[in-house]
Amino acid sequence: MTNAIAFMLPPLLPDMQEQYHLSVASGAWVFTAMTLASGAGFVLIPRLSDLRGDRTTALASGVVMTVGALVAAVGHAYPALVAGAALMGLGSGSMLLPLVFLRRLLPGSAIGVAVRVSIIASGIGVVLGLTGGGVLVKYFSVDTFFYAMAAVLALTTVALVAVLPAERATSRGRMGVLGTAWMIGWLGLVLLALSQGTVWTGSLPYILLAAGVVAGVVWAVAERRSSTSVFDVGLLKKPYVSASCLSVGLFGATDGALLLLVTYYTQTPAAAGYGLGYDALKSSLLMLPFALSMFASGAAAEKFVAKGRPGVVLVFGGLVSAAGFLWLAVAHGQPWHYLVGSAIIGLGSRAGYSGGFAVPQYAVPEDKAGMASGMGGTAMAIGFAFGSAVISAVLGSGTDAATGLPKESLYTTGYVAAVGMSLVVLLATGVSRLRHPRGIEMRPAAA
Structure with a gap:
């Protein structure tokens, strides 16, 4: 559900802008507020699971997300929309809870399997998010979308509380x-x-x-x-941990950029001189290969990480993502262009996420599993927010006098900026390689 929320909202932004009479930058800020708040959730919620247990944490985060959906549905105003999105983002830090409690409950040799299962589940969430929101808005309304989200989130929270074991806290301290x-x-x-x-x-x-x-x-x-x-700075000094967190942030930035660029271009009316005139559902379907390609690269990438070669995974992810964005920079005027480009980008970004999230988990003891997950999750959320802010600035930097829409050339600029973000992953990985030429021993530290 948390992955569905993250990928469900961007394709709906043009509809929200029309309903609330917003500019591109103001509409995109709804997504930015959600992702920025999720950065706080990625810090606080895994840490809360260390201090209070997984069931209590699942209940708290589920309640926060449900309230956020209700605020956006009932408020009928732009401030309520931003506030509701922020609350949903804050609660979505629970996205990392499965990795945390699997890390606690399974033996060290099974962590790789746990990571792969979590990746598959997140991929399913992305698919549901890209299609579900578009269906609700196409046949109903934006308010119906938020009411439906509130109902589903409430049911999900009840289910989690029913099935999660009642565990004691694994560490002591304060939340920060x-x-x-x-x-x-x-x-x-x-x-x-x-x-x-x-x-x-x-x-x-x-x-x-x-x-x-x-x-x-x-x-x-x-x-x-x-x-x-907020974080144990000492963890960042371990081999590849700092590079992994930075890379996760950069992959988050490119994903945020992709969602906004595809959404706004494909939903621009063809009468403007460019665009496909799609609705939210059709726009989302063009990005389905992005979600589906994640299944192919995630499991394979984790095997390289388990062998102590995270650098290979991060470099592969950066290069493939850069290739996908370079393709879209050159070709983004036809539907099949997006099917090809989004598949390539999904292949690269999911490989990068697999390596970036797995490395900190192997580097920390069991009682800091929540903090390790929070490091990568916060980096991803900040990256999403940064990527969406950059694309908002790019698209808002020049408008056509006749239509008031962003100039078509700015989409190429946005894709080129995403190429640059992807290539920075190679730089970060290269620095780590020079500092740690022997790689990293991928075995969980003793509790």
């Missing part, structure tokens, strides 16, 4: 809520300045950007001295 809120705050300022900088006039975007950067620097200094830091 202040550090998490501070992190999301300064990131929000930076992303707000990037996404809205082409809409707002005057010096406000620059003031927000400067404030966000300064707050981020102060946050980093404070975290190094805090006894309840």
Whole structure:
């Protein structure tokens, strides 16, 4: 369900913009707010599972997501839409709970299988998300979509509470809520300045950007001295962990970019001089190969990671994703262009996710499984938010005087920017390779 939420919302943004009379940048901010809030969820929810147990954490996150869907459905206003999306994003940090409790309940040799099963489940969620939202909006309305989400989330929460074992906490300590809120705050300022900088006039975007950067620097200094830091900085010093987290963030950024670029181009009316004039459902179906190709690369990638060769997986993911975006930069005017491009990108990004999420799990003891998952999840959420903010800025940087829509050439610029994000993965992996020429021994640390 959490993967479905992440991929269900972007294709619906044009419908939301029409209903609430929003600009491209303002509409995309709904998605950015959700992904940014999920960054907080990826920190807090796995840590809560370490401190309070998996069943309690599943209940809390499910309630938060259900309330978020109801707020968006009942509010009938743009602020309620943003608030509801943010609450759904916050609760979606429970996406990582299966990996956490499987890490606790299974022996070390089975972790690889657990990762593969989680990847398959997430792929199913992506498929459901890309199709389900489009069906609801096509035949009903945006409000119906959120009401349906509230009902399904409530049922899912009840099911999880019924089947999860009642386990005791595996570690002690505090949550680090202040550090998490501070992190999301300064990131929000930076992303707000990037996404809205082409809409707002005057010096406000620059003031927000400067404030966000300064707050981020102060946050980093404070975290190094805090006894309840968001992450254990020592984990980032282990072989390939920092490169894996950065790579997960970059793959998240490219996925966010893909969702927005495909959504807005394919749903632009052909009368504008470009675009396919599709509705949300047809637009989503063009990205189904993206989800389906994840099944092919995920299991194969994890085998390389288990052999201590995560660099191979990350480089493969970066190169393949870059190739897919380069294809779409050149060819994005026909439906089959998207079927080919999204399949290639899905093949690369899922391989990258497999390696990026598995490495921290192998590097930490059992009592820090939640923190390890949170590191990768937060990086992914920040990447999604960053990618969507960059594409919002690109598409908002120039509009056609006659239609008020983004210029067609800006879509090529957006795809080229995504190529650059993919290639940075190679740089990060190369640095780790130089620092750790022997690779990494992929065995779980003792609890």
